[in-house]
Amino acid sequence: MRIDPVTLQIFANHAQAAADSMAFTLFRTAHSTFVKETEDFTTGLATPDGMTFASPRDLGATWFIGLDYANALKLIPDYRPGDICITNDPYSGFVCTHTPDLHMWKPIFWEDELVAFSVSHIHNTDVGGAVPASLSRQLTEVHQEGIRIPPNKLYAEGKLNQALLDVMLTNVRMPEQNYGDLQAQIAAMNTGERKVHDMVRKFGVDVFRQGVKDLLDLGERQARALLSRIPDGDYFFADYLDEDAPGGVPVRLALTLKIRGDEAILDFSGSDAQLQSSLNVPTGGAERHILLMVGYTYCLYSIDPSILLNGGITRPARCVIPEGTILNPKFPAAVGMRSMTCGRLQGVTIGAFQAAVPDLLPAGPAGSSAIMNVKTTDNRTGRLIMASIDPITGGAGGWSGGDGADGSGANSSFLKNTPVEINETEVPIKVLRYSLVPDSGGAGKHRGGLGTLLEFKVSSPNTVVTARNRDRTRFSSWGSNGGKPGATSGFWRNPGRNDVVNLGNTDVVALDPGDVILVTACGGGGWGPPWEREAKAVLFDVEQGKVSVQSAADDYGVVIRDGAIDETATTARRARLAAQAKPSVFAFNEQREAYEREWTDANYAALTELLATLPVHWRHFIKKRIFASLEQLPAQQRRGDGSEVRRAFELAVAEFPELRQAQAAE
Incomplete structure (x- = not known):
């Protein structure tokens, strides 16, 4: 039975305060600049099943609202009071997103009952590997990206696993820095445990259990109500990473956002095949993996800042992510630079939502x-x-x-x-x-x-x-x-x-x-x-050094002479800009417009279809052969209807009989 709204709001405030207190503890005790200054960390509280129900608002990374620890939790056979678990392996449970992200969780018991988990993550400045800071888009397999620790108990009933800690610290470039941040994480989780015990004492264990469930249900209801305000339809948007590696070829991320009543489908099927670089995003195919849902969360919160931020808001949505693609790579694909892909992916999601509600999003x-x-x-x-x-x-x-x-x-x-x-x-x-x-x-x-x-x-x-x-x-x-x-x-x-x-x-x-x-x-x-911007605002930007006098005239139609607006010239220039x-x-820069004249939607549709027929380890190689072939194609032979891609694919496949063997083996 749901608890009453007043009690639920008070409970929500306590849960939020607990997560904030955890974050403050970590922030104040961290060792590395990247954690204590840049604030690349998270804290939170999760259900016994692993779904995050409370996250901080003012400190740390905002990416992990609704992070689900379920698959990682299952890799630990049992939990006892005093346990603290740890992992940074992107492919074990798919809770970590690249090797520098160290995730930890601590079971919280009340009278022998597991009532919650205290969770945290920090981005280590370095975890060993081929390059300082462990990450480069030029790396090609996860083994190059530093030490990997599958889910393990760092503490078992309060006793430190010193051997595990020694292995981890031996393989990093600045062990004292990593150890200091690790201690800060432990302190934060201990804070979370104390706060949960305070909540159980205040509300009772039955209300605590029900309150957690009700918070997630409320988040879901609010998300459904918001989605139902968006017109039903399919909304497409795509964007690119400049290149898979220096001197390489562009990487496409594409989304068809399908709004159906109070639900959303995020179909990423048009995105590129798995890469031979570290831009892949390890999701394990989870249809609500947090890295796929960040842009969705940002959009919902931008449209309605009163929405409750917890895992419940992800329930009305699901993602379509074919295996062997950049958003669902197969082991041992490198994934260290997934953060760059995720940043672009969030923009793609914003673009798709903007196509649906252009006045509500930036x-x-x-x-x-x-x-x-x-x-x-x-x-x-x-x-x-x-x-x-x-x-x-x-x-x-x-x-x-x-x-x-x-x-x-x-x-x-x-x-x-x-x-x-x-x-x-x-x-x-x-x-x-x-x-x-x-x-x-x-x-x-x-x-x-x-x-x-x-x-x-x-x-x-x-x-x-x-x-x-x-x-x-x-x-x-x-x-x-x-x-x-x-x-x-x-x-x-x-x-x-x-x-x-x-x-x-x-x-x-x-x-x-x-x-x-x-x-x-x-x-x-x-x-x-731009010509609708207040002329005085343009002049102020010029005075502040944010906009040049030339840009004021060329882009905004505001003519500035001797530090003042020339009203007559400005009126005439703005009229010309409006007429033209x-x-x-959407408006894209010249480089993108030129690129998409050659790589049309039809060409990309053909590329996606054809590469999906190949074994995963051949896809990136054949993609680059196709790109090289089209670069040599005379302009008059480019149709943009997919036919040139199909021809280049046929030539590339015919060149390598080994590919046929690989296809037969699958």
């Missing part, structure tokens, strides 16, 4: 945050340093109610920046510039948010910088409802010098003393026609 988010890590030696002490120094975040998309937030990261805004003073104290680098990028936000009635910029100099030989999630140098965020796309990102070694190198989407860079790194993030898309406009829901 234009394209930056969708890419370069996580900058430095491995170097401190010249003063000779000590090895391995640290994360900053997420270089892009801007949020403009929306019907206002501009996108500058440098917020948009859908990754939970990643906090690290103050320059802390970076220079903890890592032997010299920060030269840290700022916003002028003109990077897409022009619009409501401007897209600006991207951020970081420039720093290193001082030791054998320094390695890893720029995880580097992307958006080719395909930028999209504009909406007449707004323009945001600017692309950039990455350079020694800018302004004779030995300057454009690093593009390279994510591992070896540096010498005195070398300088400059990285910029892309901007968010603009919303609404071609209304559309």
Whole structure:
């Protein structure tokens, strides 16, 4: 029997406070900069079956609302008071998302009854593997991405499994850093256990059990009510990662959002086949895997911020994710850079929902945050340093109610920046510039948010910088409802010098003393026609250094002379811009428009269909052969109807008789 609404609200407040208290404990006791400053961690409370019912709102990552630990919980045969379990293996239970993500859970008992789990996760700066910080899109199998720990008991009835801990710490580059964060996780879970005991004492165990169930049911009812307000229909959207590896080919993520009454189907069937790079997202085929549902959660919360954030809101939705694709790869596919794919995937989901309710959701988010890590030696002490120094975040998309937030990261805004003073104290680098990028936000009635910029100099030989999630140098965020796309990102070694190198989407860079790194993030898309933006708002942006005088005239039609608006010239220019406009829901940058003239929806449909007939380990190879073949095809022979893809596929398959053997073996 449901508990009354007043008691349920009080219960919900207690559960929320418990999760927040756990997060505060972890935040205040963590060791690494990436956890204590950037805040890439989560805490929460889960049901005995593993569904998260309480998560913090103000601290840590927001990706894991509704994280389901069920499959991981089943891999531990029994639970006793004092147990603490651990895993970072992406393929064991599919609760971890890549090897640096260390998930832990602690059973909470009341009078010998298991009533809940206290759960937490942190992103370790490094867990060993082929490169510092463990992650690069160039890695090809999960074995290269650091030590993997399948679900195990780190503590059994309060007794530490020292051998397991020793193995883990022996295989990482900064063991004291990992151990410090591990202790912070344990402290957070102990806090959660105390808070649950307080709740049981206050409400009674029967009300506690029913309250957890009712919270999840309420989340589901609210989500269904919201979905029922969206018109029934099929809404398609696609976006791309620039390339599978430096010098590679684009990676497509496609979604058909099917709204049917109070339910939603997220069909990702048009997304690319499994890759020979680390951009794959390990979901195990779970139709409500949390990494597939983040964009869905963001959209629901953006439409109605009063919705209850717990696992119940995922119940009315399910995902379609064919096996052997980028969103459901087969072992041992590399998955370390899944965070970049997830960021783009969230944008794709936002785009599909925006197609359904264009006035309720923002234009394209930056969708890419370069996580900058430095491995170097401190010249003063000779000590090895391995640290994360900053997420270089892009801007949020403009929306019907206002501009996108500058440098917020948009859908990754939970990643906090690290103050320059802390970076220079903890890592032997010299920060030269840290700022916003002028003109990077897409022009619009409501401007897209600006991207951020970081420039720093290193001082030791054998320094390695890893720029995880580097992307958006080719395909930028999209504009909406007449707004323009945001600017692309950039990455350079020694800018302004004779030995300057454009690093593009390279994510591992070896540096010498005195070398300088400059990285910029892309901007968010603009919303609404730029010439409808208030001229005074454009002038203010120019005064703030956010928009150049040239962009004010070219994009917004606002002519500024000697620091003032030329009213006559502005009226004339805005009239011309309005007359030349071609209304559309979405506006993409020139690089994407040119790419999609060759790689049409029909060509991609043929590619998806044909690759699905191949053994998984052949798919990426044949895809690249098809891309290479089409690059050589004369423009007059390109029809865009899928026929050129089918012909290239036939030639590629005929070239390799071994492929036929592999097909027969399956």
